[in-house]
Amino acid sequence: MxxxxxxxxxxxxxxxxxxxxxxxxxxxxxxxxxxxxxxxxxxxxxxxxxxxxxxxxxxxxxxxxxxxxxxxxxxxxxxxxxxxxxxxxxxxxxxxxxxxxxxxxxxxxxxxxxxxxxxxxxxxxxxxxxxxxxxxxxxxHALPAQDAILQAYETLGFRLHEAEVKVTAEPWPAVMEDRRTQPYWQEIDFFCPESWSRGREELETVFITREDSLDAHPGGNPPVTFVYADLEQQVWTEALGKHVRHCWGMD
The missing domain is CATH 2.60.40.640 (Immunoglobulin-like)
Structure with a gap:
């Protein structure tokens, strides 16, 4: 400036x-x-x-x-x-x-x-x-792995809504397997497709990112972990969809 x-x-x-x-x-x-x-x-x-x-x-x-x-x-x-x-x-x-x-x-x-x-x-x-x-x-900008997860949500029919940063030093519930190293996190919110909604209008996802891998937490649930070296878009999309369906009792 x-x-x-x-x-x-x-x-x-x-x-x-x-x-x-x-x-x-x-x-x-x-x-x-x-x-x-x-x-x-x-x-x-x-x-x-x-x-x-x-x-x-x-x-x-x-x-x-x-x-x-x-x-x-x-x-x-x-x-x-x-x-x-x-x-x-x-x-x-x-x-x-x-x-x-x-x-x-x-x-x-x-x-x-x-x-x-x-x-x-x-x-x-x-x-x-x-x-x-x-x-x-x-x-x-997102890392390639983060972009791959965002693409996976879109492929599964979710639509991006907004992103919010939350700040607190309090630990998450044990079920979420908290592996944060920072006192903040970002929630990326998606509108749910009708076939997935089960009474929900939105799904929030949190990325906990590391040098070689990331945890994707969908909606306050345990994470699914993705290793960067294994990035395959179709495989990751299927894994994310399976994990969300399991967390929501859809499988």
């Missing part, structure tokens, strides 16, 4: 900042690269803290509205620390994040997931005043 003035209380000669996300389209497990340039104003100042967060829209942190974006949840943080910024001086910092394997997605099969948002947020503190800056939005 363009240079933006910081902390209006410091006046027209305040410092300005620019954060550039070099690869704004990433997948879980990849590295996100950012460059931050802080340009000094009319006088030297002490930057107490410069911090970047990767944040996501968390459904239970926001007021009503499918795209509310006022209280995002941080999923990764890079604390650059403090430094002295001279008048007119430009200081550049390279910042990288390892995107968590359980990172909530914003895109599946190349299409934006309704309700899903992610961004890099820049926070700078001068004289105990905090400037959280603007969000630089990023796109978090």
């Amino acid at each position: 363009a240079f933006r003035k910081l902390l209006s209380a410091l006046g027209i000669q305040a410092p300005s900042i620019e954060t550039v996300v070099e690869n704004p389209a990433v997948r879980p497990g990849e590295t996100l690269r950012c460059v931050v340039r802080v340009r000094g104003g009319g006088a030297a100042v002490d930057i107490e803290r410069l911090r970047l967060d990767v944040v996501v829209r968390a459904e239970d942190h926001e007021a009503d509205g499918s795209t509310a974006w006022q209280h995002p949840h941080p999923v990764a943080t890079a604390d650059v620390g403090g430094f002295r910024l001279g008048a007119g001086e430009t200081i550049v910092r390279d910042v990288t994040f390892q995107v968590p394997w359980e990172m909530p997605l914003t895109h599946g099969r190349g299409v934006r997931l309704p309700g899903a948002r992610a961004a890099v947020r820049t926070e700078l503190v001068i004289d105990d005043a905090v400037d959280k800056g603007d969000f630089d939005e990023i796109a978090v």
Whole structure:
């Protein structure tokens, strides 16, 4: 983004900042690269803290509205620390994040997931005043294995509805075989086809993703686990359908 003035209380000669996300389209497990340039104003100042967060829209942190974006949840943080910024001086910092394997997605099969948002947020503190800056939005695309599960649901007749991120450190019920490593998860909601509904209008699925495999939890039930090296679309579609039918007592 363009240079933006910081902390209006410091006046027209305040410092300005620019954060550039070099690869704004990433997948879980990849590295996100950012460059931050802080340009000094009319006088030297002490930057107490410069911090970047990767944040996501968390459904239970926001007021009503499918795209509310006022209280995002941080999923990764890079604390650059403090430094002295001279008048007119430009200081550049390279910042990288390892995107968590359980990172909530914003895109599946190349299409934006309704309700899903992610961004890099820049926070700078001068004289105990905090400037959280603007969000630089990023796109978090599904891994091939996640896309395969989304495709499987479509093949089985389910229709994508929306995605929501939930935040809590509480464990799941034992029946769900909780293997999370993060205090958040993303629910991807689908409309059920009539032949599957059994009184249900929607099915929510949670991906718990690792480097080599993922758990797909349909509707609060135990997971079916898929290993990336074994990816075969037809086989996975049949396995997912069989698992959901079993969980719903349809077999």
